[in-house]
Amino acid sequence: MRERGAGGEAGQRAVDALAAEASAKAIRGVAPEAPSPGFAAIDWSKPWFAPFAARGQRWQQAALTGYADLLAEMNADAAQMRQTTGRGQRLAFIAQDDLPSGAAYEAHIASTGCVPTRHNLHDFFNGSMWFAFPRIKAALNARQSAALDALGVGPTRGGVRDMLTLFDENALLFACADPALSAALRGFDWQTLLVGRRDAWGRSCEVRCFGHALLEKLITPFKGCTGHAWIVDVPAAYFEWDAAARDAWLDEAVSAALLGIDALTSRLFAPLPVLGIPGWWPGNESPAFYDDAAVFRAGRRKR
Known part of the structure; x- marks a missing residue:
């Protein structure tokens, strides 16, 4: 067809x-x-x-x-x-x-x-x-279609296509110039990432929504709404650029990674509750917002 x-x-x-x-x-x-x-x-x-x-x-x-x-x-x-x-x-x-x-x-x-x-x-x-993010979308489509060529549609997607679908539907792009903040995200260290280093947001890290299902859910936001963060290491100068230049840089870097990584798995993501992002929700101005362990979980690495 x-x-x-x-x-x-x-x-x-x-x-x-x-x-x-x-x-x-x-x-x-x-x-x-x-x-x-x-x-x-x-x-x-x-x-x-x-x-x-x-x-x-x-x-x-x-x-x-x-x-x-x-x-x-x-x-x-x-x-x-x-x-x-x-x-x-x-x-x-x-x-x-x-x-x-x-x-x-x-x-x-x-x-x-x-x-x-x-x-x-x-x-x-x-x-x-x-x-x-045209290059990211094209890279996702290239990998998906290559997997379909190799394996066919089948009753299940398989690991690579599952990961690509998860990215397409629910990804957040976490742009970060400070390895300590990336480590805090990977380690579920919410107090460091979202409370103790709150002043670093906008200066050393930021988030762009990418997943279209995630954006759809955020029409009616709720505290437990969680995206799958794809961590992107950016240069310190990134935060001096305008929004268009930042998005173009992310588009190029992330698309290259998606095309270049052979072993694409969901383990490459880090969960991030969207309403916990500093500046994104009025309620998170209070540190007590992050005490909700049902949302800001210790995570598999802590357990």
């Missing part, structure tokens, strides 16, 4: 078809589809959403208008950015129903460049990451 080498043509067909559909509806006076529940609930002032707000607000308005409008907005950005997927195919977004029957999702993206997308928050945030 794969159409290798057809990504650019398929992407342009998707854009043209969506534009034609939107125009036809306008001419006929057809009312837009009812918005998917949740789009209106995105609060772009929240620190986990704020880095993606510029594009996200445009997409949000399109999503509230209708499914075709969202796909058209996403494809307009894709055409301008000329982004590619894991095997160099031009990125485009298609309706979920356009995924051929029996086709594997990641393999279809790799071979055609077309990302099947539903009218929901989960796929909205997934699409956002193709622009926020």
Whole structure:
């Protein structure tokens, strides 16, 4: 069911078809589809959403208008950015129903460049990451499609694909210039990381949300919401750069790691409760916030 080498043509067909559909509806006076529940609930002032707000607000308005409008907005950005997927195919977004029957999702993206997308928050945030961290998304897609080529779809994903899926769905990028802070995260030393060295946040370490399922959960944040932190060692100068330069550096470094590490396992992550990140939740201004052992656990290494 794969159409290798057809990504650019398929992407342009998707854009043209969506534009034609939107125009036809306008001419006929057809009312837009009812918005998917949740789009209106995105609060772009929240620190986990704020880095993606510029594009996200445009997409949000399109999503509230209708499914075709969202796909058209996403494809307009894709055409301008000329982004590619894991095997160099031009990125485009298609309706979920356009995924051929029996086709594997990641393999279809790799071979055609077309990302099947539903009218929901989960796929909205997934699409956002193709622009926020394009190299990371392409690296994940390349590894996933290579694993599918080698092992097929099968009843289970296997260890490597499980890890890649976990990254895609739930990862946090923990950028850190101080090895002591990275060690505290790996060692579940919450008092050092989040209380004693609180002043280091923004100067020696910071977090970017990446996982699209995690972003979806953070529409209605709760204390136990935990991401899988991927620790990225950054130079001290990193914290002197603007946000765009930081994101570009992370995109390059993390994508290279994902493509270069043979033994990808979930042990490479460190759990990090999102609402415990300094500055991300008003309640964590009090040190007592971190006394909740059900959330800030001692962890397997302590046990």
